[in-house]
Amino acid sequence: MKTRSILLAGFVLGTFAISGVSLVAVTHEAVDGRIADNQYQAMKRKLETILPAGRADNDPLRDHIQVAARDLLGTETTQVYRARKGEDPVALVLEPVVPDGYAGPIKLLISVLHDGTLGGVRVVSHHETPGLGDKIEEAKSDWILAFTGKSLTDPPLDKWGVKRDGGEFDQFTGATITPRSIVNAVKNALLYVDQQGDRLFRPVEPAVPAEREKS
Structure with a gap:
C-alpha cells in the first residue's frame, strides 16, 4: 500500500x-x-x-533585403525595405546607422522615392543630449522634416551640410555635431541608392542547395 x-x-x-x-x-x-x-x-x-500614401500595394516589411555598404550606410549590414506598385518600384526605406553621433550611434529610417527624392527621414534610436541633440526627434522639433523632398541635386551636393559648414541645413544652438552627422548620413544614403539603382528592387535569388553547388 x-x-x-x-x-x-x-x-x-x-x-x-x-x-x-x-x-x-x-x-x-x-x-x-x-x-x-x-x-x-x-x-x-x-x-x-x-512613404507616399496609396502609391504602393505591397508590404515593404515582407519585401526586404540586407545590403553591405559600411562606408555609406554606417554598419556592416543594413536592412532595405522595398515599396512597389505591382511590379513597379515606388520607394526604398533604408535603416542606416550614423556612427559618429555626439553621444554614440544614431539609427535612422530613410525613405528614398524612385525618382531620387527623399520621402522622409526619422530617428529610430539615439543617445544624444536631452535638450540639445535630441531635437533630431520629430516629437522634439520639426528639424528632421526638412529632409522631405530633398535630393542629390536639391540642394546641390556641395551644399549637403549644416549652415556652419557652408551648407543649407540648420544646426542646433549649442549642438552642431549631431545635425552635421545626420545630414552626412542622409546624403550618403542617397548616394548609395543612386549608385545601386534598380538593382535594389530585384527579387531575392533563392539559395542554391549544397548538392547542386557541387555538381
Whole structure:
C-alpha cells in the first residue's frame, strides 16, 4: 500500500510538472507572438509616415533585403525595405546607422522615392543630449522634416551640410555635431541608392542547395 501511495504521488507530481512546463511554453509562445506583432505594427506605422500614401500595394516589411555598404550606410549590414506598385518600384526605406553621433550611434529610417527624392527621414534610436541633440526627434522639433523632398541635386551636393559648414541645413544652438552627422548620413544614403539603382528592387535569388553547388 505504501509503495502504491508513493507511485500515485509521483504520478500526480509528474502530471503537475508536465502541465506546468506546457503552460509556461504556451504562455511564452503567446507573449513572444504578441511582442513580435507589436514590433511589426510599430515599424509599419513608422514606414507609413515616410512613404507616399496609396502609391504602393505591397508590404515593404515582407519585401526586404540586407545590403553591405559600411562606408555609406554606417554598419556592416543594413536592412532595405522595398515599396512597389505591382511590379513597379515606388520607394526604398533604408535603416542606416550614423556612427559618429555626439553621444554614440544614431539609427535612422530613410525613405528614398524612385525618382531620387527623399520621402522622409526619422530617428529610430539615439543617445544624444536631452535638450540639445535630441531635437533630431520629430516629437522634439520639426528639424528632421526638412529632409522631405530633398535630393542629390536639391540642394546641390556641395551644399549637403549644416549652415556652419557652408551648407543649407540648420544646426542646433549649442549642438552642431549631431545635425552635421545626420545630414552626412542622409546624403550618403542617397548616394548609395543612386549608385545601386534598380538593382535594389530585384527579387531575392533563392539559395542554391549544397548538392547542386557541387555538381
